[in-house]
Amino acid sequence: MDGGNQPNIAPVLILLGPPGAGKGTQARMLEEKFGLVQLSTGDLLRAAVAAGTEAGLQAKEVMEAGGLVSDEIVLAILSDRLEEPDCANGVVLDGFPRTTGQAEALDKLLFTKGQAVNAAISLEVDDVKMVFRVTGRFTCGACGEGYHETFKPPKVEGICDVCGAQDMKRRADDNAKTVMSRLDAYHAQTAPLLAYYAERGALKKVDAMGDIGAIAGALSKIAERLTA
Numbered sequence: 001m002d003g004g005n006q007p008n009i010a011p012v013l014i015l016l017g018p019p020g021a022g023k024g025t026q027a028r029m030l031e032e033k034f035g036l037v038q039l040s041t042g043d044l045l046r047a048a049v050a051a052g053t054e055a056g057l058q059a060k061e062v063m064e065a066g067g068l069v070s071d072e073i074v075l076a077i078l079s080d081r082l083e084e085p086d087c088a089n090g091v092v093l094d095g096f097p098r099t100t101g102q103a104e105a106l107d108k109l110l111f112t113k114g115q116a117v118n119a120a121i122s123l124e125v126d127d128v129k130m131v132f133r134v135t136g137r138f139t140c141g142a143c144g145e146g147y148h149e150t151f152k153p154p155k156v157e158g159i160c161d162v163c164g165a166q167d168m169k170r171r172a173d174d175n176a177k178t179v180m181s182r183l184d185a186y187h188a189q190t191a192p193l194l195a196y197y198a199e200r201g202a203l204k205k206v207d208a209m210g211d212i213g214a215i216a217g218a219l220s221k222i223a224e225r226l227t228a
């Protein structure tokens with residue numbers, strides 16, 4: 001079984017991996033190349049925090065401490081987003097699900113739409129190296145393009161290669177201390193999902209310690225088979 005390669009059903013891909021594994025970078029690539037919509041619960045939660053919604057107010061402290069926001073809040077935000085029409089062409093879930101409860105809820109939600117998770121791709125990385133990846137990360141505030149001080153600097157310092165804006169942002173939780181808590185949360189609560197998707201024949205493991213382009217190539221091969 002290869003994860004249920006079902007024709008005529010919008011593909012649902014999941015990217016699993018600890019902070020810094022490259023989920024956001026690769027989800028953006030899959031969006032551009034295959035037309036899949038990137039759904040990042042981290043981005044949705046940060047937008048809720050910035051907007052000062054009830055959910056955002058509850059999520060803020062947990063995110064700053066590097067813990068996981070409650071399944072209830074995350075599921076409410078994600079299921080609303082999944083209802084929007086652009087998701088019909090297929091989605092790549094970046095940072096969701098992160099708990100068994102979220103994975104079970106996702107399966108139920110997709111089942112009601114006649115869909116299922118087609119592939120859960122685990123980005124396999126070395127934890128220790130993730131601290132450097134995360135603490136060197138910054139993002140264009142205008143278009144969302146991700147950068148890294150060492151691994152992916154913009155061509156001209158401070159200016160986005162993609163849109164030309166001069167509005168680079170760093171996340172409040174991308175500091176060495178919080179990263180350790182986030183890595184712990186990943187191993188305690190998210191890593192069990194590898195077994196969950198392996199049992200359902202949907203798990204794919206990809207070595208994600210190489211360069212961004214090589215990893216993109218490996219992921220594209222998986223996506224090509226699902227979108228064919």
Ligand code: ADP
Binds near residue numbers: 209210215
């Ligand atoms: P995640 O969404 O899993 O937390 P990101 O995609 O934001 O991870 O990547 C974390 C940081 O590492 C970013 O600054 C990004 O530019 C950089 N990065 C992503 N993939 C790689 C890679 N394969 N090698 C080196 N740096 C990478």
Ligand code: ADP
Binds near residue numbers: 020069182
């Ligand atoms: P990264 O993968 O780089 O750690 P994200 O942007 O995916 O970052 O998540 C940032 C923070 O948002 C997490 O540390 C957590 O507090 C919260 N978060 C994001 N997605 C979820 C989720 N599915 N469940 C619970 N908390 C989440």
Ligand code: ZN
Binds near residue numbers: 140141162165
């Ligand atoms: Zn930009």
